[in-house]
Amino acid sequence: MKILQLDKNHPLIEEQLSAKGFNVDADFTSSYSRLLQIIAPYDGIIIRSRVPMDRNFIRQARNLKFIARVGAGLENIDLEAAAEFGVAVISSPEGNRDAVAEHVLGMLLVLTNRLFISAEEVKQGFWKREENRGDELAGKTFGIIGYGHMGKAVAKRLAGFSLKTVFHDILPDLADEFATQVSLKELMRTADIVSLHIPLTDQTHYLVDEDFVNGMAKEFYLINASRGKNVKTKALVHGLKNGKVRGAALDVLEFEKPSFENLGSENEDLEYLLQSNKVIVTPHIAGWTHQSKEKLAQVIVDKILAKFGS
Structure with a gap:
């Protein structure tokens, strides 16, 4: 399963998913339009907030099985489109x-x-x-x-x-x-x-x-x-x-x-x-601790493995 990370997160995400046989790539700089051109082969996307997961993006990601957001809020994901295209949405509020x-x-x-x-x-x-x-x-x-x-x-x-x-x-x-x-x-x-x-x-x-x-x-x-x-x-x-x-x-x-x-x-x-x-x-730092950075990532990994690890 091919996964693309679009934001920087704790390294344990790549380490643990790779160890379980997932192919994890990262792209922290490409524009929305550029990502539309390369997203089709990926089965999963891991995000924070940089790129909106709107209907157009989800439609272009033809093989997409899940969107995982490292955090709690889901307002940057078109949940209706995700459901329509059969894309699972995962978040990690337990982590922070x-x-x-x-x-x-x-x-x-x-x-x-x-x-x-x-x-x-x-x-x-x-x-x-x-x-x-x-x-x-x-x-x-x-x-x-x-x-x-x-x-x-x-x-x-x-x-x-x-x-x-x-x-x-x-x-x-x-x-x-x-x-x-x-x-x-x-x-x-x-x-x-x-x-x-x-x-x-x-x-x-x-x-x-x-x-x-x-x-x-x-x-x-x-x-x-x-x-x-x-x-x-x-x-x-x-x-x-x-x-x-x-x-x-x-x-x-x-x-x-x-x-x-x-x-x-x-x-x-x-x-x-x-x-x-x-x-x-305060500058949007509630939930932004050294410990929560790791816990947010671990929750995401655990949920991905629970649903797609087999």
Whole structure:
């Protein structure tokens, strides 16, 4: 079976698949149009995010049996076309769920205790105690939207805090020892903190918009470590300015690019997020640890071998 890797990943993918008799090639630089010319002989493709697996690409890959994405999100794969052409789609959310959950917990504590802003102020020679009083988690309700691998991992880590954890998911009967399943309406009525762990789909695009922010019963903190376009930036900024959103921790942005140079000056709302002392922004690194790089790759290899190893 011939496999083509289109993004750099942990070397164990090539090592282990080759040892099992797979012919693994790599092409990290060719353009989309060039790949269309060479893809036909391959049985499998391993990707991250560089090349979109759209209908045209899948159609051209005439021998394709699977697309494996080293990661969780599948928005760069046309799932309808894959199903139509009989192409299996494999992902590896199990590989970085621990890293994502730890990052979310870290952002939560930094945000509610003003750790980042107060540490920066000390470096600048300011010793502001009253202005940097923290906000304890005890007694609060933490609302998770999306209770898949990431959401469950977050809930598990919250078990040591004296708060209530609830979640909303489109699938029923997912409640466990760590969280209670509720309707979205109930979550919006009770939550003091909202954390997003959802894919980007037509249904979740701009899930957090003006109606969502205004519909929250309480002033709340927002955490987004899923996809940037799950949140409408303009609505978030308006909520931060009027106090409905007490603070935001964002690992992803609606306007995400490889570099932020000059980007802030091009967008007034993004500039506000980057300058606000109520906002933490990290460069899409939730789930991006030394350990998760290996675990993501191992999960992909294990799934490929389980399905096609014989």
